[in-house]
Amino acid sequence: MPAVKGDGMRGLAVFISDIRNCKSKEAEIKRINKELANIRSKFKGDKTLDGYQKKKYVCKLLFIFLLGHDIDFGHMEAVNLLSSNKYTEKQIGYLFISVLVSANSDLMKLVIQSIKNDLASRNPVHICMAMQCIANIGSRDMAEAFTRDIPKILVSGDTIDQVKQSAALCLLRLLRQSPDLINLGEWSSRVIHLLNDQHMGVVTAAVSLIDTLVKRNPDEYKGCVSLAVSRLSRIVTSSYTDLQDYTYYFVPAPWLSVKLLRVLQNYPPPEDAAVRTRLTECLETILNKAQEPPKSKKVQHSNAKNAVLFEAINLIIHMDSDPNLLVRACNQLGQFLQHRETNLRYLALESMCLLATSEFSHEAVKKHQETVITALKTERDVSVRQRAVDLLYAMCDRTNAEEIVAEMLAYLETADYSIREEMVLKVAILAEKYAVDYTWYVDTILNLIRIAGDYVSEEVWYRVIQIVINRDDVQGYAAKTVFEALQAPACHENMVKVGGYILGEFGNLIAGDPRSSPMVQFQLLHSKFHLCAPATRGLLLSTYVKFINLFPEIKPQIQDVLRGHNQLRNSDVELQQRAVEYLQLSTLTTADVLATVLEEMPPFPERESSILAKLKKKKPDSVKENAETKMPRPAAQVNSFPEQPHPIAMPEVHNEPNQDSADLLGLSTPVPTMNATPPKDSAAGLLVDVFDTLGAMTTTTTATNGLTPGADEGFKSGASTVVGAAGDLTEGTEQRYKEFLCKNNGVLFENDLLQIGVKAEFRENLGRIGIFFGNKTSFQFTSFTSEVSLPGELSNQLMVQANPVDPVVDGGAQKQQMLNIECITDFSEPPLLNIQFVYSGAQQRIALKLPVMINKLVESTEMDSTTFFQRWKTLSSPQQECQRIFKAQHPMDSEQTKAKLLGFGMGLLENVDPNPENYVSAGVLHTRNQKVGCLLRLEPNMQAQMYRLTLRTSKESVSKELCELLESQF
């Protein structure tokens, strides 16, 4: 508080100095209590206070409040101050109100009235103060009261610049508070034209406002692009002496430039060639300026200059269209990589990560590999090193993978704990993605486990085993390598796991060498046994039983181990059970049975790496977890096999070595137990339950065949996005579409960018379909549209109503579209779903078949044997019947068939057909025009592996269509 002079308040100054001189907290509280009592008596007193006194006391109250005490009076006096004409009194009044009056206070009405008066006044200072108060309080009430006034002031011709500036910022605040209330409507073009204002302050304030408006409604404000570009070019080309007050340390209007560049990032590159050229020129000028020697040594100068530069580079990356600019930007960033300033290095690495993803600049980024690697090793700040790792990951491709992986591995030994796990995942992914030679891959991953075993997640080593098992050429090498790695005196548990698994499968490939004879292998593994956790021990026990098969000569030793008390009486039930069962297996069965049961694992089906999913999960901003990663692991199913003392059931034990491998397959697929007998009903039921909750698999999937091959193909093919003309179906979606025949919920489409899930409900002739679009990237999709088209006759057969979808899908977000479907008459072709969106500047198109088949509208009916055959006979004319005889494409399992028929929607009638092998179903097809009764009979012939499918309905086309749909399922 300045010494008292002129308009100062002496009492206030004295009070504040008293408070400051207080020796202790107690003394301060006493002084404040005294002052509060004084103010109370003054406010209460009969004498009316003049403006000066009111101001002084309100000021004191404000000061006391700011010291942390509650103030529960004086509000009225503050409101009175608002009506004063003196600047200081009004100012203090507004200050008190914006700090102390809560938004829902009764006084707010009075305050709003005073603000209205001030807004209407001629004095610009009063208007500004009023707007400042509105913005400070920024409540919904304020927004409601002033939605009309503020924009009017903003665009009015006779408001002075300073007021316009305040109005723009005030409006921005209200817009953020209650976006629904503010609608500029007819004024939007005038707001855009504020960019042309003479006064730089107005422009700066207006750009902030426009940026927010543009984010809400890009189309309405499209006009701002050309204006922004021209304004930008005027600033960029001006010399620093031109913009007198707005030049900051020799940089012309840095804040305005940055804001303009940000506004431009809301739009794709301008289509108008002239504007585009101008913008390119601007960006080039900015890049040129970065090359010029600095005009000042002050840090403010370089900060301002670099701020503009980085925003320009962001815009270049956003446009992603001009290779020349991209390469220049990259070179500029390359210079920053060696800059003294840590912040600059950080920003450079971060921006380069984005540049590396652009095809134009990828090569240019690669030039800086050496520098980035040095940065990784020498940076002192961990966040910078983290960026360096990200960049290395982004710039890696087939040519430099080996080198980058080697560097990352080398660095891993000294890396910070916080980034190790992520690095491990990245190394694992790069090694797999760019492996030319799989021995190199195996070496790399084993090294990884050796160096950072604690950070190697399960997915990583599952993946190694998947790859080793699927590739014959590396198996021997892998066995040799793990054997060598295990010889280290202390090795990580993950290494023991990998070693145990691989030796158990392929130990025979190296058994020829006397240094790694069966006995040596066994002893080596067993030496690690006692140091491991129960899960690993279980795996090792499985390995031992596999050894019995591989090397019959060491069977007695292994049996000794299994027979040991540590195993047979282990407190861990799982270990105990394994030991008992393996021991029995090895003593009771013949070599042949043993060989069959303990056969080498079949190759794993190829699928997307689960590590990638894990990395995505680790970076929550980048990808919305896809449904698969969330699913519970089906490990439980293996453990929950019913205990069966009967030796016949023993082959099931064979599942147990796969307990860990269950997860190897990915995260949700069950064990492919080729040789096992079909599990008992209870187990199957359990599995079906698991899949019901998973929702992504057909219920027909049971343990016997593990996984429907189709599901997997769908998985693979989803990886490619087809950019094609609308109407062409996106490739690889057929399989998934077919799966929907027997289910209503699941994933319809998935690629790197987008996942589309479907949830459908049908009742009689009506259906509701929810379509969920999940953005898997960390960037926005813009101009997102999704339309349903009904080709050909379908438009007469179906009615589809679709809600519009939000045009913007944020990174990682999910958007929903609801469809209402009404079936008028039966149909054969499904409706098509066309999706279009812009992802990082590129237009993407996806066309899919909507899973709406005629069988969805069939409701099952119950009937007994006599009625069924009565109706069956009435529908005997050849037009009503449709019969197919075909060879089974899938194993003929009754449980599966039942599940499929139930999923199909026609239900299943028990005890109807005299032959219990046969299946019969009955249902009614609902359409708006008519109801069609449908009867079905499916006769399997086990010997010939054939089916005969007969459908009888009252309408010829329906019979045909249903028959065709169902045929493909068996």
Added chain:
Amino acid sequence: MIGGLFVYNHKGEVLISRVFRDDIGRNAVDAFRVNVIHARQQVRSPVTNIARTSFFHVKRSNIWLAAVSKQNVNASMVFEFLYKMVDVMQSYFGKISEENIKNNFVLIYELLDEIVDFGYPQNTDTGILKTFITQTGVKSQTSKGQLTKSQSKEETSQITSQVTGQIGWRREGIKYRRNELFLDVLESVNLLMSPQGQVLSAHVAGRIVMKSYLSGMPECKFGINDKVLMESRGKSTMDDATRTTSGKTAIAIDDCQFHQCVKLSKFETEHSISFIPPDGEFELMKYRTTKDISLPFRVIPLVREVGRQKMEVKVVVKSNFKPSLLAQKVEVRIPTPLNTSGVQVICMKGKAKYKSSENAIVWKIKRIGGMKECQLSAEIELLNTNDKKKWTRPPISMNFEVPFAPSGFKVRYLKVFESKLNYSDHDVIKWVRYIGKSGLYETRC
């Protein structure tokens, strides 16, 4: 066990820092400052737990003393130690203030070394400490020459044997011309009373402070009117007369605690308090009673809220003791609402004033006789506030000093026996004084 001890000034600057155990890190000093001294809300609890470390603090004027421990330490032991530490410092350099602590910090560290060992409190008796921690320093004498050196050596060995001996609190060979002793019975009365005059809780905390100037190694016997002691005596003598008289005046002591010089074995077997007193002043005994307390004052409040703008308060104070006695330093504190804008007070006796800094009317009466009554009436004006919070009406509190023991405590006798020197009990001049003070003496209104 105490891990460390810190002394701060009111700004939170560390004046003394002594760490006894390794488990207390350097950051503990700052933790206390940040979380207690500089806390936004005033910390009222004397024990604060920050990051699994307990801080026990007491405040003397503007100085904070904080003991720190990581272990589950006996909290009352720690506080007892802190109070003792304050006593010790006061007896060495008077008032505890920032200035005094700064001037005597070498001495304080020396004292700390002596009274705490590895976190365990040791001998905190001032009299003994003063024999070997002197402000002038024992060593200054040694420079005079060989003879004095041997003398001082003798002296130190004497101190050692005495401090480590059976009677560590008194040295031999004390001589006074006049054998004299002073006995103070100091009591503080605590009361909480309902507006209707019902006693909600009341207790007296008393202490007996003795100042002895006696020659040699005298053995003292102390008699009080405690029910248990009297009855056991009565039984042993089988004297009916004493029994009846004792029944009238005996009081029930809830619990008591003695100075280390009292022979507890004798107290337990013979129910007599006998001891060899330290030289000078010491606290012989502490006790607490809750029954049959004669409350010296009764406060009758009458509060009437007249509308939202005004309040009327009437307070009557009645003194309730023998008319011949005089109470002193009487002060009644009547809290006022937080939105008081003006107060008019009228009182018949003493002076009353509205103290806005304390949000209370303070009514002071210098002297008041027994069985008297005085009255105060006040009109309080209130200001309308935005808050609809009702005033909580804190209790009216009172301070006073009366020349009797409200618990009814009586010293029956104090006999001094010194077999080796030729003075008897009759030659000792004895003084006894009773002072009753107010502790937390509150009446709800």
